[in-house]
Amino acid sequence: MIYILSFLFCGTVCLIAQVILDNTKLTPGHITSIFVVVGAFLDTFGIYDMFIKYCGGGALLPITSFGHSLIHGALSKTPSTGFIGLLMGMFDLTASGITAAIVFSFVFSLFFKPKN
């Protein structure tokens, strides 16, 4: 069941993005930014956690989960450190993804030349 749900969830997010892309003047850059903000908003009241519980990997892959991880890390620090925890925990959960992307893109830029 979770496989079907992850297919449907990830597919639907991409479908919405594609419909926005085709019918407005927004570029993919605009859309990914909007989706990150939407993801952060959905997690403010725990809605995105529900998606992750039922859709698993399908909810973790789209860029909306990036916004979710940012605010999730930030809020998980606030009980122990208070207000400043928002700043301390912001990158806790996304650090792995960002670091991996930086390292891989740097290493590949050393070995590969642009194709055209």
Next chain:
Amino acid sequence: MKNKKYEAIVEKHKPEEKRVQHAGIAFLTGGILGLCGELLLEGYTHLFDLSRSEATVYMLVTFIFLASLFTALGFFDKMVSFARCGLLIPITGFAHSMTSAAIEYRKEGPVYGVGSNLFKLAGTVILYGVVSAWFFGMIRYLLEMGG
């Protein structure tokens, strides 16, 4: 007058957008990626005996690695122009934007080329993600303090 004529000509030669087809392809590619994500997640939890949150990191890093590698090898752009949002909205789009910026600007040097352009496209995602997460986090925190 001239502008209107020009616009009419542009309108005539605009490639007919197959919106339904694009949307369907994006839905399918996105769905397949999501399915692969869930399969990898389950696979990692059972193979390496990881907790689900650790397996999530492994899964995301796998996708980032593959997207970076395919971008570096040069055929991810073709895949993106075929699947569009199906590949740009998952985390693969984030990795793709960074790797393509790094490779494109490498001839301008390691500092002013790669260094200052790496986040050219991915920067907006991080900026608006962090700002909105901080803002919504503040609201949630204040609500919990008050309630």
